[in-house]
Structure formats: structure tokens, C-alpha cells
Amino acid sequence: MAGLGRTVIARHRMARLWALGDRSNPVSKAPGLVVTxxxxxxxxxxxTTSSDGGIPRRINLNSRAPFAPWxxxxxxxxMSASIGHVLPPSLDEADAGEVASKGELLPLSWQALNHDEGLMDDNLNPHVVVLTDALQxxxxxxxxxxxxxxVKKRFPGALLWAPGIGGPDNCAVLSWFGIDLFDTTRTKQAEAHGAVLTWNGPRIAMEGESSNSHWRSALAEVRSAISSNSLRExxxxxxxxxxxxxxxxxxxDKIISxxxxxxxxxxxxxxxxxVHSLESHDDxxxxxxxxxxxxxxxxxxGLDDVxxxxxxxxxxxxSSSRSHKAFxxxxxxxxxxxxxxxxxxxxxxxxxxxxxxxxxxDIPVTGDWTQDEVNRVTEMIDALLAKKQYRVIINHSGLEYSCDIPVIDTRQGSSATNHESLQRLEKAVAENMQTKKRSGERINLDNFRSVSRFHHLNSxxxxxxxxxxxxxxxxxxxDGEQIAMWAPERGGFSIAKACIGILDRCDSLKRITLKENIKWKGDVNLANLESYDSSIKAGEDVLVMQGSQCIGSARASAPAWEWSGTPGRLAKMHQRL
Structure with missing residues (x-):
């Protein structure tokens, strides 16, 4: 039997929604369950899973549908594998001796991650990784x-199963970390005590209530959230x-940062x-x-020093809001x-x-600032002042700020759109501006250069x-030829074919390299990819190289952490020279 057919159909950072089997008509998806x-x-x-109960234990993972229909x-x-000898994570400096078997099903433990050199074999390409000591x-x-x-960065193309820790009450959190498969260990333990695990945690089960309904509901929420880029919330x-x-x-959050x-x-x-909670401020x-x-x-x-x-x-x-039009x-x-x-x-x-x-x-607005929020704003303003010599600060924000240069408070305790506040803003600007107004084209060019420095390597x-x-x-x-267009729905540029050579000469985009002697016809995937920039973000435009020649551009479908092993599309052809 060939390997497990799997395709990423949606992603949100480390979480992915996998289609299993026929990509056009999948019979199942992950995140999903492993049952007994x-x-x-x-x-x-x-x-489904089973074990032989031996020492070391051997686990079996059987597909419940034809996931290799071709x-x-x-x-x-x-799939089947021996888990080897597994020591507690507290003994991370010890070598357990017999290691787990390596194949389509790959059992891993904390000791293996620290001691098993065989995990660095480039030919190791598991379909499912089992984190055997996840509970510990x-x-x-x-x-x-x-x-x-x-594990995710080493084996990005594998589904990850963490036995014994998942439930309807935490599967969104664990999926956010990158776990793809859960089991019913905890839900069965709860049932044995007359309880049920729900989305909001454990409680006493109602008569006739089954954990399966809670699993279906929880998995549906997680799959939908990955598809809509809302799994974080x-x-x-x-x-x-x-x-x-x-x-x-x-x-x-600390690791991802x-x-x-x-x-x-x-x-x-x-x-x-x-951003509906203070915890989200550290996203x-x-x-x-x-x-x-x-x-x-x-x-x-060329802006004024104001x-x-x-x-x-x-x-x-x-700028599209009523208040900013008033400003x-x-x-x-x-x-x-x-x-x-x-x-x-x-x-x-x-x-x-x-x-x-x-x-x-989107964030709830109360008008109150926490000390952490004030500190963040203050530090960022300080950084701006360190990079440019402003003559004056016109502060219409309502947040107090003081420094060595003059600060004009145009709010003075009133609302931002109050008539007197707007008059003070008008007066402060009129008295302190020394440069001429910019043309509409100049404003656009200034904005586009800033966006290019933010999105690309330079402008x-x-x-x-x-x-x-x-x-x-x-x-x-x-020179009279269109090379790009501003795409407001993307908050970025749509690059024309005529621009590829310019971007190449200016070294303005990150680069990926395709294998030699392969004609590039569509997606960038593992079959034609030779090398890539490890900092690529999802949605980013990249130059496509073959040897020393630039042959076009592509738009990253996946962030760089997936590019070493995820099957399917990694980037989509955008322009082909």
C-alpha cells in the first residue's frame, strides 16, 4: 500500500486542515480522532488504533477509509511501529537504549528528540508522528x-498525534499548537466517572449524553476556525x-515570537x-x-519635521472613517x-x-489604557524620535506624552472630534508646518515605498x-508601462510580468530555486523545489530562480516552516517569464 494521501486545504500558522484520501473528494479530514x-x-x-501489549510496546494505526485511492x-x-523504550521526560539526559522503529508511523519521545541521531536522516519521511510521552x-x-x-518543523509533512491529552475541552488549543490527531482516552475516563468532557470543560453527564456529540461539535469548530483564520481567538x-x-x-507565543x-x-x-482579551496583546x-x-x-x-x-x-x-476625515x-x-x-x-x-x-x-474600545499599553506606545514614540529629528509633536491622540521637544496637546481633555479640539488641531498644524502640501501622486508613492520596505527587501x-x-x-x-497595481483587498501589490526583471535587478524580493532540467508549469512543490528562503511568510511574493536565471514569480501559499516536507502546493505561480 502506498503512503497516506493528505493535502493541506487550509492553514493558520502551525495549525492545518488536512484533506485525507482523494484531494478533490476527501472522505475524512484532520484535525480528527484516533479511536479504538x-x-x-x-x-x-x-x-483506529490497537497495541500488542508487549515490551517494548507495538502500536498499530489503521485507516478507516481508502486514503490511497489511486x-x-x-x-x-x-501502519505499525515499535515505540522503543521510553523514559520519563525528567530523565532527558539519559539514553533509553532501544529506539523506536522508523517508517510511515514514527513514535517519538522527549528522549528521542534529544538522543536519536537517526531522526536527522533526510530520507525519513513519516506520514504520522506519535508523541508518545505527550501526557508527561x-x-x-x-x-x-x-x-x-x-516535531512540526522537523516533519512538516506528517500528521501529529499526541496520545492521552486531547479532549473536546482543549482540542482548539492543541490544534493551534499543531496537533492533528486526538484520541478518546480522556473522554472514556470521564465517562467511567459519570462525567462528560464538553467544550467548556468537564461536568456531570446528563442522562443518555454521549461524548461523541461533543467531539463532533468541537472538531467542527476547530476545522471551521482554521478555514477562517480565526483559530487563535x-x-x-x-x-x-x-x-x-x-x-x-x-x-x-514565546516560541513563535x-x-x-x-x-x-x-x-x-x-x-x-x-484582540478581545489582554492575553491576545502578546500575539x-x-x-x-x-x-x-x-x-x-x-x-x-521629504515630510515636514512635525x-x-x-x-x-x-x-x-x-482614513476611510468619519473621524479621520474630520481630522x-x-x-x-x-x-x-x-x-x-x-x-x-x-x-x-x-x-x-x-x-x-x-x-x-478589532479590539473593544473603553477609552481606558492599561500601563502595559501606555508603555508600549511610549517606547514606540521614543524609537521614532531617535530616528528622526522632529521639531514639534502635535498630540491629538488623547494619550499623554512628554519629551525634550515641544508637545502641543490639541485635545485638552475633550473628544477628538469636538469642535474646539479640531480648531486647536487646525491652528497647531497651520502654525508649525513649513513644507508644501504633497500631491496625491506623491502621497501614493510615499505610501507604496513604505509598504515595499515592510513587505519586501527594499523599495x-x-x-x-x-x-x-x-x-x-x-x-x-x-516608462509608460504598467509594472504593478495596488490591491486594497490584499493590502499589497499585484505585480505584473514587466516588473519581474526590475525586482530581480533590484534584489527586492526573497528568492526560491527550482531544480534544474524541470519545466515549471504550475505550483511550487516538493517535486520541483530545490531551495528556499527560511523567512518566507504566507502570502508573500517571491522570485523564482532556476540556476542563476530568474524565471518568474510565485506567491507563497505556506510559510517557510512547511517547505521542507509538506506535500501539495507550497507556492502558486504568479508570473512566468
Missing amino acids: DEEIEASWAPF ESEDNGPN LANRPGRLVEAIHV LAQSQSLNSPRLVEHMRNH KSEGVLSQIVSEGSALR PIILDWFDYITNKYQSPE LILLPCSARKPY RNAMKHNSGHEVIVTSPLGLVPRDLEEVWPAGHY DWLEGVQVRGRFPRWKILK
Whole structure:
């Protein structure tokens, strides 16, 4: 029997929704269940498991549907492996001796991750990885999420099963970490005590109530959330079921914040960063934004040395909101450096207001600031002042700030759109601006250069271009030929074929390399990929090389952590020279 047929049909950072079997008509999906009998449908539980009870124990994982239909109409593949000798994670410096067998089914333990050199074999390509000591790791601070992360990055093409720890009450959290398969160990233990595990935790079972209905509901929620890029919020909510889950979430955030090639640069239209709790303020995408604005951001050249701090708005982008239209009418000028003060991102420069996540977040507004929020904003403003010599700060944000240069408070305790506040804003701008107003084309060029520095390696490819067309789909031309278009639904550029050579010469995009002597016809996948940049984010445009020649561009479907082993599309052809 051939290997397990599996295709990623949706992804959200480390979590993925897998189609099992025929990719066009999958008979089951993961996240899903591994069961010991036939108590739940194969669409929710794609595998059964059994063990021989020997020492060392041998486990079997059998498919409940034909997951390799191109090979056989029978159910399969059926996989088996010895788990070897497994010592407790506390003995991580000890070598257990006999290691687990290696094949399509790969049992792993914390000791194996530390001592088994065979795991580094490039030819090792398991279909399912079993984290055999997951239950013990879950009770050691930080170890579970660390082990999961190591396994996912080493074997990105495998489904991950963590026996004994999953339930309807934590499957969203565990899926967020990257676990694909759960089992019914905990739900059966609960049933033995007259209890049931629900989405919100354990409780006494009602008469005739079955755990299977809770599993179906929980898995449906998780699968839907992965498809809609909302699993983070779902996991954050479910983590409140126990202090240990909150601990795991925090440790996971720390690991992802230190990892490259995990986040997204462009998200699908309709996606949102929903920051509905204080815990969400440490989401790695927010910390990534903080790092960029603090350490790498450059304000547009030629602006006046006036920093204008403005409040955020519920509507995104801010410039389309009623309040920001009022600010614009009051200022009657556009050459100041406008920066929006907001939580949780801290600061959003006007020139980056349409990109992810700045143009796609949602947060409850009470008007109150926590000390952590104030500290984040203050640190980011300090960083701006360290990079540019502003003459004055016009503060219309409502957040107090003081420094060595003059700060003009135009709010003075009133609302941002109060008539007197707007008059003070108008006066402050009129008295302090020294440069001329920018043309509409100049504003667009300044914004596009900022976005290019944020999304790409540089903005050199925009030298000598003109901006034409109509809002919001501006056309970018060079020597009369269109080389790109602004795509507002992406918060980024749509690059034309004529631009590929320019991007190549300017070294403005990251690069991937395809194997020699292969004609590139469509997707980038493991069959034609030779090398890639390890920092690629999902949605990012990359140059496609073959040898020393640039042959086109592609758009990353998956972040770089998946590129070493995930079957299926890694990037989609965008332009072919």
C-alpha cells in the first residue's frame, strides 16, 4: 500500500486542515480522532488504533477509509511501529537504549528528540508522528509546546498525534499548537466517572449524553476556525478552561515570537485580528509589528519635521472613517508625519495603515489604557524620535506624552472630534508646518515605498515610477508601462510580468530555486523545489530562480516552516517569464 494521501486545504500558522484520501473528494479530514472501535463516523475519526501489549510496546494505526485511492479501493494504509523504550521526560539526559522503529508511523519521545541521531536522516519521511510521552510533557512547564514545535518543523509533512491529552475541552488549543490527531482516552475516563468532557470543560453527564456529540461539535469548530483564520481567538477562549492551558498558550507565543517563517504577510479578505482579551496583546503578530516599527521602520522622505499623533478608529483603514476625515479637513495639510496611536499595535504610521495586521484588527474600545499599553506606545514614540529629528509633536491622540521637544496637546481633555479640539488641531498644524502640501501622486508613492520596505527587501524597484488610475486600484507605471497595481483587498501589490526583471535587478524580493532540467508549469512543490528562503511568510511574493536565471514569480501559499516536507502546493505561480 502506498503512503497516506493528505493535502493541506487550509492553514493558520502551525495549525492545518488536512484533506485525507482523494484531494478533490476527501472522505475524512484532520484535525480528527484516533479511536479504538467504530463508535464515531470515519469523517470525524479517520483512524483506529490497537497495541500488542508487549515490551517494548507495538502500536498499530489503521485507516478507516481508502486514503490511497489511486492504489486500492480498500481501507488503508495500515501502519505499525515499535515505540522503543521510553523514559520519563525528567530523565532527558539519559539514553533509553532501544529506539523506536522508523517508517510511515514514527513514535517519538522527549528522549528521542534529544538522543536519536537517526531522526536527522533526510530520507525519513513519516506520514504520522506519535508523541508518545505527550501526557508527561504536558505536566512539565514549557516542554509540551517545545516538543510539538520541534516535531512540526522537523516533519512538516506528517500528521501529529499526541496520545492521552486531547479532549473536546482543549482540542482548539492543541490544534493551534499543531496537533492533528486526538484520541478518546480522556473522554472514556470521564465517562467511567459519570462525567462528560464538553467544550467548556468537564461536568456531570446528563442522562443518555454521549461524548461523541461533543467531539463532533468541537472538531467542527476547530476545522471551521482554521478555514477562517480565526483559530487563535477560539484557542484563546478555550484556554480559559484551565490554568495549564493558559500556561501552554503563553509558552507557545514565546516560541513563535522567536521563530521565522511562521507568520503571514498577506491574509485572505475578511480575515481579522480580533484582540478581545489582554492575553491576545502578546500575539506574535503584534510583537512582530512592534519590533518592525521600533527597530526597522523608516518614515517617508521629504515630510515636514512635525509628528502628528492621532487616535484610531473602529473603521479600517483609518482614513476611510468619519473621524479621520474630520481630522484631514481640520489639518488642511498632508506633509506632517501622521501616526495613529492605538491598542494593541501601539503605533500605526499613516503610510502603513492598509497592511496586515494594521488594516485588519478589532479590539473593544473603553477609552481606558492599561500601563502595559501606555508603555508600549511610549517606547514606540521614543524609537521614532531617535530616528528622526522632529521639531514639534502635535498630540491629538488623547494619550499623554512628554519629551525634550515641544508637545502641543490639541485635545485638552475633550473628544477628538469636538469642535474646539479640531480648531486647536487646525491652528497647531497651520502654525508649525513649513513644507508644501504633497500631491496625491506623491502621497501614493510615499505610501507604496513604505509598504515595499515592510513587505519586501527594499523599495528600490519603485524608483522613477508614476502612479496613475483611480482610487483604490492605483496603477504603477515605469516608462509608460504598467509594472504593478495596488490591491486594497490584499493590502499589497499585484505585480505584473514587466516588473519581474526590475525586482530581480533590484534584489527586492526573497528568492526560491527550482531544480534544474524541470519545466515549471504550475505550483511550487516538493517535486520541483530545490531551495528556499527560511523567512518566507504566507502570502508573500517571491522570485523564482532556476540556476542563476530568474524565471518568474510565485506567491507563497505556506510559510517557510512547511517547505521542507509538506506535500501539495507550497507556492502558486504568479508570473512566468
